[in-house]
Amino acid sequence: MRGWQLVKRPDGMIAESDFSLVTTDKPALNDGEVYVRNTWLTVDPAMRALMGKAEEGYAPPLPLNAPLPGRAVGQVVESRSPDLKPGDKVFHTLGWRDESVGPAKSFSKLPVEADLSDDLWLGLMGMAGATAYFGLIDVTQPKAGETLFVSAAAGSIGTTVVQLGKILGLKVIASAGGPEKCDYVRKLGADEVIDYKSPGSMIDKLKKAAPKGIDIYFDNVGGDHLDAALANARPFARFSECGMIQTYNYKDARQPVPLGHLMRIIASRISIIGFTIYDYEHRLDESRRAMAQWIREGKLKPCIDVTNGIETVPRAFVGLFTGRNVGKTLIKL
Amino acid sequence: MRGWQLVKRPDGMIAESDFSLVTTDKPALNDGEVYVRNTWLTVDPAMRALMGKAEEGYAPPLPLNAPLPGRAVGQVVESRSPDLKPGDKVFHTLGWRDESVGPAKSFSKLPVEADLSDDLWLGLMGMAGATAYFGLIDVTQPKAGETLFVSAAAGSIGTTVVQLGKILGLKVIASAGGPEKCDYVRKLGADEVIDYKSPGSMIDKLKKAAPKGIDIYFDNVGGDHLDAALANARPFARFSECGMIQTYNYKDARQPVPLGHLMRIIASRISIIGFTIYDYEHRLDESRRAMAQWIREGKLKPCIDVTNGIETVPRAFVGLFTGRNVGKTLIKL
Numbered sequence: 001m002r003g004w005q006l007v008k009r010p011d012g013m014i015a016e017s018d019f020s021l022v023t024t025d026k027p028a029l030n031d032g033e034v035y036v037r038n039t040w041l042t043v044d045p046a047m048r049a050l051m052g053k054a055e056e057g058y059a060p061p062l063p064l065n066a067p068l069p070g071r072a073v074g075q076v077v078e079s080r081s082p083d084l085k086p087g088d089k090v091f092h093t094l095g096w097r098d099e100s101v102g103p104a105k106s107f108s109k110l111p112v113e114a115d116l117s118d119d120l121w122l123g124l125m126g127m128a129g130a131t132a133y134f135g136l137i138d139v140t141q142p143k144a145g146e147t148l149f150v151s152a153a154a155g156s157i158g159t160t161v162v163q164l165g166k167i168l169g170l171k172v173i174a175s176a177g178g179p180e181k182c183d184y185v186r187k188l189g190a191d192e193v194i195d196y197k198s199p200g201s202m203i204d205k206l207k208k209a210a211p212k213g214i215d216i217y218f219d220n221v222g223g224d225h226l227d228a229a230l231a232n233a234r235p236f237a238r239f240s241e242c243g244m245i246q247t248y249n250y251k252d253a254r255q256p257v258p259l260g261h262l263m264r265i266i267a268s269r270i271s272i273i274g275f276t277i278y279d280y281e282h283r284l285d286e287s288r289r290a291m292a293q294w295i296r297e298g299k300l301k302p303c304i305d306v307t308n309g310i311e312t313v314p315r316a317f318v319g320l321f322t323g324r325n326v327g328k329t330l331i332k333l
Numbered sequence: 334m335r336g337w338q339l340v341k342r343p344d345g346m347i348a349e350s351d352f353s354l355v356t357t358d359k360p361a362l363n364d365g366e367v368y369v370r371n372t373w374l375t376v377d378p379a380m381r382a383l384m385g386k387a388e389e390g391y392a393p394p395l396p397l398n399a400p401l402p403g404r405a406v407g408q409v410v411e412s413r414s415p416d417l418k419p420g421d422k423v424f425h426t427l428g429w430r431d432e433s434v435g436p437a438k439s440f441s442k443l444p445v446e447a448d449l450s451d452d453l454w455l456g457l458m459g460m461a462g463a464t465a466y467f468g469l470i471d472v473t474q475p476k477a478g479e480t481l482f483v484s485a486a487a488g489s490i491g492t493t494v495v496q497l498g499k500i501l502g503l504k505v506i507a508s509a510g511g512p513e514k515c516d517y518v519r520k521l522g523a524d525e526v527i528d529y530k531s532p533g534s535m536i537d538k539l540k541k542a543a544p545k546g547i548d549i550y551f552d553n554v555g556g557d558h559l560d561a562a563l564a565n566a567r568p569f570a571r572f573s574e575c576g577m578i579q580t581y582n583y584k585d586a587r588q589p590v591p592l593g594h595l596m597r598i599i600a601s602r603i604s605i606i607g608f609t610i611y612d613y614e615h616r617l618d619e620s621r622r623a624m625a626q627w628i629r630e631g632k633l634k635p636c637i638d639v640t641n642g643i644e645t646v647p648r649a650f651v652g653l654f655t656g657r658n659v660g661k662t663l664i665k666l
Contacts, residue, residue: 049596222595241598258589262555263382265574265607272605274598 001026003067003097004313010051013249014321018051019314022067027101029080034090034104038074041095041310041331042122043317045155048248070095071127073110073118084109091121098310098333113292123302123328124160124291127277131242132160133287134280137168139273140216140238144169147210149229152220153190154181155320156328157242159303161218162188167299170216173209175202175225177323184326188303202228203261213237221246223257230261233268241274249321303327334359336400336430337646343384346582347654351384352647355400360434362413367423367437371407374428374643374664375455376650378488381581403428404460406443406451417442424454431643431666446625456635456661457493457624460610464575465493466620467613470501472606473549473571477502480543482562485553486523487514488653489661490575492636494551495521500632503549506542508535508558510656517659521636535561536594546570554579556590563594566601574607582654636660 007020029035047070050062062068072095076088081104084090090107094100110121123129135157136142142165150161153174165172166189174190176182182193192209196202206214206228213234219226222244229239247257264270280287294300305325307316309332316329340353362368380403383395395401405428409421414437417423423440427433443454456462468490469475475498483494486507498505499522507523509515515526525542529535539547539561546567552559555577562572580590597603613620627633638658640649642665649662 049600226595227589243599244596247596254593256560256591256593257595258591260587260589262559262590263577263580265605266576266609267382267607269607269609269612270605271607272598272603274600274602274604276599276602279602 001097001099001101002310004310005065006051006062006068007065009061009064010048010249014048014051014318016314016318019068019317021311026099029078029101032081032103033101034076034081034084034107035078036074036090036092036094036100036102036107037077038072038095038098038100038333040073040119040122041313041333042071042126042128043096043313043320043329043331044071044128045243045245045248045320047317048321067094068096069093071122072100073121074100074107076107079104089118091126096313111288116292116295119304119306119330119332120295120302122330123156123304124295124300125288128156128328129160129291130280130284130287131277132157132164133291134277134283135240135242135275136161136164136216136218138280139240139275140218142168142170142216145171146215147171147173147212147234148216148218149173149175149206149210149214149232150218150220151175151196151225152243152245153185153188153193154326155220155245156303156325157220158218159185159188159327160300162190163294163300165189167294171210173206173214175206175221181323181326184303188301196225203231206232216240218242219244223247226257227259227261230259230264230270233264233270235268237268237270239270239272241272245321304330306330306332308332334430334432334434335643337643338398339384339395339401340398342394342397343381343582347381347384347651349647349651352401352650354644359432362411362434365414365436366434367409367414367417367440368411369407369423369425369427369433369435369440370410371405371428371431371433371666373406373452373455374646374666375404375459375461376429376646376653376662376664377404377461378576378578378581378653380650381654400427401429402426404455405433406454407433407440409440412437422451424459429646444621449625449628452637452639452663452665453628453635455663456489456637457628457633458621461489461661462493462624463613463617463620464610465490465497466624467610467616468573468575468608469494469497469549469551471613472573472608473551475501475503475549478504479548480504480506480545480567481549481551482506482508482539482543482547482565483551483553484508484529484558485576485578486518486521486526487659488553488578489636489658490553491551492518492521492660493633495523496627496633498522500627504543506539506547508538508554514656514659517636521634529558536564539565549573551575552577556580559590560592560594563592563597563603566597566603568601570601570603572603572605574605578654637663639663639665641665
């Protein structure tokens, strides 16, 4: 069994050399345990916040020299539990490895939806899809005709938010890095696309893209994007704070972020609302029902970026921060 | 008639020399107009945001060399309107002057509450009281037993929020500048008081005062107080953004404010909610009813800081930013 471990806390930008692929013997199964061969893995930018000292993270830091967790889909090979049998497809969080052994309760059987491919359970039908769904629909309560700004729009969450925005009848302003990603996002339906790598300030670029201002900001970036959203917010704008990838690789997690437009929170009566998907786990059926229907109707398309083989996991993860990926990054084993 | 005018846009810290007291002849009254002699004036820190270039302000900048507005209480001397008669006491916003002439609809008759003194209509029974009331009760939805942090607690809004917090059964952590103000706030009922002028970081001081963190932050200050609140926020904390006095006198209204703990918004699922009292004007009866009852029950005490004479207006206003005032600053004419 091969699995990736964090062997060095990153000092600033995460590097492939911070990880090591460690081979271990498959342990004998205890009563109640199952042995799963993973078929799909995914990497998630939020994990970066748990790799440093992580004082600002969602959870305690990940230990060094121990198997890394991560969302995965696999198939049961051997079972000593009545709950799962060989051949069952499962979703679990014992990823960043090719095979997993653990108690059956750590693995959830995939719902039988014959027409939905397995990898969707790591994307639109999984936590990434639910994050976009609840972060937009529940947190910001959008009304048709409003203007939505979404940052990192070519990313896993962003590609979904752009499409959900159009499904809900919003005007969608999206930011992405470089002409290729901008084209991609435009093809997904974004009405205006901002290349954040082009010259000029984000504030001016957003003003140009949304001259009447924005009603909703779905934040995946933080920093200058957040400041631009503050500067351009219409009265009673709602900000859904999903991620701040711009700051995850700061050398010091507490490096101050300069915001020039904080007073706009008051002047424009903005609500800035932080959320994590963990608070919505009891409502996953709701997002999955909606997402499955939109997928079947052809209104929502999976955007995935696939690499092959367990060896590619750290490269795929680092790529999240160097801007290499488009859509949800998946590793096919 | 004497009234103060802004004669110079402040460059950084506001100064008394930015104002000039101008004498004009009383105009003849037109039909529908009244002539009011003011008895009480007040000054309000939010006005500072309208004196500079005010790109970040609530409203367009105040014009130079024109009578300044401001909340005031007065008595009708002469009337050419059927709606008001000589002797009527009125509330209005034609302040920063000793006498006012204007259409009767610009003046609201004070509700007859024989036991409440006139100056209360500029404090607890006025917009300042309503700001504390709605900013705490409506914006943050406090529950008894929760921990509230309120900044600038010796100020007009702060002294009210401290008392409302205790009425609502909250644990109240308050910040103020210097031992005298801290004593004052402690006597109002605050459970823990932080002297923000003492050595050390606000983050550490707040952590010491609220080791289990805060559920609610009522922000009058912004800047390092806001960052400290982010750093110490418990899950699902609510921030009521009322004012950011720390930044009003920046030379550049857009001077960036460095925040080191923005990721806490997500990790701790914080809601940061901007509001202005203008959005609650239709509900003033609600706050006035509650405030009047608490005043009569002796649970809520007016905290006022009175200077005498129209000449003292700019000094009182500048004092809001140099930390000279305690409670609501009033000018008695």
